[in-house]
Structure formats: structure tokens, C-alpha cells
Amino acid sequence: MAKIVFESVTKTFPVRGRGRKNGRGGEGEFTALDSVDLEIGPGEFMVVVGPSGCGKSTLLDLLGGLTRPTGGRVLLDGAPVTGPGLDRGTVFQQYALLPWRTALGNVAFGLEATGVPRRHRAAKAREFLGLVGLTGFEDRHPHELSGGMRQRVAIARALAYDPDVLLMDEPFAALDAQTRESLQDELRRIWQRTGKTVVFITHGIEEAVYLGQRVAVLTSRPGRVKEVVPVSFGDRGAGATGEDLRSSPEFARHRHEVWTLLHDEVARAQRLEKEEAAA
Known part of the structure; x- marks a missing residue:
């Protein structure tokens, strides 16, 4: 059974004044997603790409329970998603760390919500900081850490309370x-070790191909699933010769396939923006 199912999911938002010209939304209505069907398996690393404004983040908000669909259903383990839950952990582009807490304190904060006894929090927080390569930095505050280190803390915090699903919005x-590529490797290692189901949003085609087992390409607004591209490299680590996966012919082929699917959608999105600006 699929871990996550988007079943004919549509999401509209009210807008003041005249409705936007998106072909679907009525007067005073903006359609972000239109009849999205997508299944994600247990333990799968699914990446979602699409033009700016196509509804990628809205898709993640629906799965996170931060908003509800206008039509259709979002299912997690066969049950409709009706709100946020500890079975899903989220990592955003902005680190959202508590500046007055240390790295250890930020990770422990995520454990408080799950009722982990105080005496066990520090040990568990240290364990997950170690998982993301931050052993020795437990007592540093966010302003004392680099951007990459702060994002590692955010990942450790999301993993610490052991959610089934990890949601990542352009993290x-x-x-x-250089830091981005390093964290991509780190995330892939963590995913392989933990077996979490990961839904990862990105604008980057190379990032999508490097991380995803499958890449869901969304259309320009309103967002629909244009195609889901399987990405297979066998062993995703460096080969016996130490050659970087990104330089392989297979990587170039997958990248070109995703780029081709996105090319027309990006152009269409740009035309729509110009039409709306002129209206």
C-alpha cells in the first residue's frame, strides 16, 4: 500500500477583487493545484519540481496538514490528513531555530512535544546531532554556526522525534x-540509514535528479502532475573509480529528461506572469 496518496487534489484560494485568469478559478478565486494524483511508497525519496508559483509548497502544506484541500483527498497510511501531526517532520528553507537555545537545546525542543522525559532528551539530541555530523557543536548557538550547520540542526530536530515522513521545502x-552538495550527500546518507519517506521540494533540476528515486514534474499554474520520472543509478555512492555521480552519462540523461519536461512549463509560466502584469 502507498504511504502517501494525493487523490484528485485541488486547492483554491480566495482573492480580493477580480479572479485571476488561470483557466479554472472563478471570480475572486485562485487555483494553485488542479486534480493532482500522486502516490508515494513507504521509504521512498520523492522529489517535486516545477516552475515558480506552480503549487509545490502548497502540495507540501497539504501533506503537512497546514491547509486542507478544496477538492480531493490527501491520505497518509490510508487515513485522510486533517491537520499537523508528529508522524510528519518538516524542514524549511529558513532554519527556524530558536536563537536563545544551543544546537542541543534546539533539537531537544522537538523532543519536548513528544513527551520524552527531560533526563533522556539530552542523550537523544546528542545522538541526532551526531547523525548529521555535528558532534562537538552541541553547545553552539545558531549565530555561532554556519548556514549549513544551522540546516543540519534543523534536520536533526525534525528527525529526533522519529516521524514517519520527512517534508523538505527547498531546504x-x-x-x-559546495555546502549544498555536501548536505545533499548527508541527507542521502541519513535517508538510507533511517528508511524515512522523504518528500523534497526544489527548483534545482540537478538536485532533484541527484536525490530523488522519482521526480514528479508539475505543470505551470495551476499545478498538475505532468509526469513522474523514475531515476535509477544503482549504487548512488561514488563509483569504484571515485567518479562523481553528477558527471556520469546516466545523470546527464536523467537531467535532460527532467529539463525537457520543465522547459515548456517555465516558458508558459513566464508568459502568464507577463499577461497578468499587463492586465
């Missing part, structure tokens, strides 16, 4: 290229 977008 590496604000980082420099």
Missing part, C-alpha cells in the same frame, strides 16, 4: 553550491 536553496 538547501539559500546555501552556497
Whole structure:
């Protein structure tokens, strides 16, 4: 059975004044997602890409229970998602760390909500900081950590209370290229070790291909699933020769496939923006 199911999911938002020209929404209504069907298996790493404004983050908000669909259903383990829950952990682009708490304190904060006794929190928080490679940085405050380290703390906090599903909304977008690639490797290692189901939103085609077992490509607004691309490399670690996966012919082929699917949608989204600006 699928872990996550989007079943004919539509999401509209009210807007003041005249309705936007999106082909579906009525007067005073904006359609972000339209009849989305998507299944994600247990333990799968699913990446979602699409043009700006196509509803990627809305999709994640629906799964996180932060908003509810206008039509259709979002199912988790066969039950409708009706609100937030500790079975889902979320990592955002902005770290959202508590500045007055140390790295250890930030991770322990996530454990308080699950009722972990105080005497056990520190040990468990240290365990997950170790999992993301931050042993020795437990007593540092967020302002004493680099951007990449802060995002590692955010990942450790999301994992510490052991959610079944990890939701990630462009978590590496604000980082420099070298740090981003390092954290991509770290995340892939954590996923392989923990077996979590991961739903990862990104604008980056290379990031999508490098991380995802499958890549769901959304259309321009209103967002629909255009195609789901399977990505298979066998062993995703560096090969026997130490060659980076990103330089392999298989990577280039998958990247081109996703780019081709996105190309027309990005152009269509840009045309729509110009039409709306001129209206």
C-alpha cells in the first residue's frame, strides 16, 4: 500500500477583487493545484519540481496538514490528513531555530512535544546531532554556526522525534553550491540509514535528479502532475573509480529528461506572469 496518496487534489484560494485568469478559478478565486494524483511508497525519496508559483509548497502544506484541500483527498497510511501531526517532520528553507537555545537545546525542543522525559532528551539530541555530523557543536548557538550547520540542526530536530515522513521545502536553496552538495550527500546518507519517506521540494533540476528515486514534474499554474520520472543509478555512492555521480552519462540523461519536461512549463509560466502584469 502507498504511504502517501494525493487523490484528485485541488486547492483554491480566495482573492480580493477580480479572479485571476488561470483557466479554472472563478471570480475572486485562485487555483494553485488542479486534480493532482500522486502516490508515494513507504521509504521512498520523492522529489517535486516545477516552475515558480506552480503549487509545490502548497502540495507540501497539504501533506503537512497546514491547509486542507478544496477538492480531493490527501491520505497518509490510508487515513485522510486533517491537520499537523508528529508522524510528519518538516524542514524549511529558513532554519527556524530558536536563537536563545544551543544546537542541543534546539533539537531537544522537538523532543519536548513528544513527551520524552527531560533526563533522556539530552542523550537523544546528542545522538541526532551526531547523525548529521555535528558532534562537538552541541553547545553552539545558531549565530555561532554556519548556514549549513544551522540546516543540519534543523534536520536533526525534525528527525529526533522519529516521524514517519520527512517534508523538505527547498531546504538547501539559500546555501552556497559546495555546502549544498555536501548536505545533499548527508541527507542521502541519513535517508538510507533511517528508511524515512522523504518528500523534497526544489527548483534545482540537478538536485532533484541527484536525490530523488522519482521526480514528479508539475505543470505551470495551476499545478498538475505532468509526469513522474523514475531515476535509477544503482549504487548512488561514488563509483569504484571515485567518479562523481553528477558527471556520469546516466545523470546527464536523467537531467535532460527532467529539463525537457520543465522547459515548456517555465516558458508558459513566464508568459502568464507577463499577461497578468499587463492586465
